[in-house]
Amino acid sequence: MERILLVIMTFMLSGRAMTLAFIHRAGGTAPGDPPAAWLMPLIGDAVIGLTGLAMIAVILRARGLWAWTALVVWNTLAIWDALSAFIIHLTNPWPQFFMIHTFGALMFFIASAMHATNVYLLTRPTILRDLLRNTGCNANAV
Numbered sequence: 001m002e003r004i005l006l007v008i009m010t011f012m013l014s015g016r017a018m019t020l021a022f023i024h025r026a027g028g029t030a031p032g033d034p035p036a037a038w039l040m041p042l043i044g045d046a047v048i049g050l051t052g053l054a055m056i057a058v059i060l061r062a063r064g065l066w067a068w069t070a071l072v073v074w075n076t077l078a079i080w081d082a083l084s085a086f087i088i089h090l091t092n093p094w095p096q097f098f099m100i101h102t103f104g105a106l107m108f109f110i111a112s113a114m115h116a117t118n119v120y121l122l123t124r125p126t127i128l129r130d131l132l133r134n135t136g137c138n139a140n141a142v
Contacts, residue, residue: 003059003130006121009114010055013078016111017049022097037092041085048078068131071122075115082111 019042027036034042055074058067086108099107121127 002121002124002126006118006127007056007059009118009121010052010059013111013114013118014049014052014056016045016052016078019043019045019049032096034094034097035092037088038085038094041081041088044081044085048074048081063131063133065132068122068128071131072119075118075122078115079112082108082115 022034023039023042023046025033026039026042027033051074055071058070062070086105089105089108122131
């Protein structure tokens with residue numbers, strides 16, 4: 001059950017790739033264009049979202065300490081990216097973005113909480129045993 005939740009959460013978080021639709025408009029002058037300062041957070045979201053699909057493949061197929069480490073690092077970088085975007089939001093607001101219009105600044109913390117939940121799930125004994133199964137690591141020690 002925890003592994004299914006991990007896959008579902010990671011799939012939902014891959015939706016961060018939607019920012020690909022806005023990257024080319026960063027710094028534009030048309031109404032609703034993101035401020036130029038949003039370019040890096042938009043790229044970060046796009047990278048996190050696209051690599052989220054690869055992380056799903058890791059969850060479902062890969063085994064070993066490298067797989068577990070990749071998942072923890074991906075989620076940790078994603079938390080950093082979301083909180084960095086919050087700082088950009090404070091200094092260079094983009095109120096026309098539909099996600100901010102819908103959820104406000106809470107959207108940054110929702111994404112961070114989802115990634116933090118993934119990190120928690122990755123520390124659960126069932127997930128650890130599954131990821132470390134049939135490797136040189138002692139999966140029974142967890």
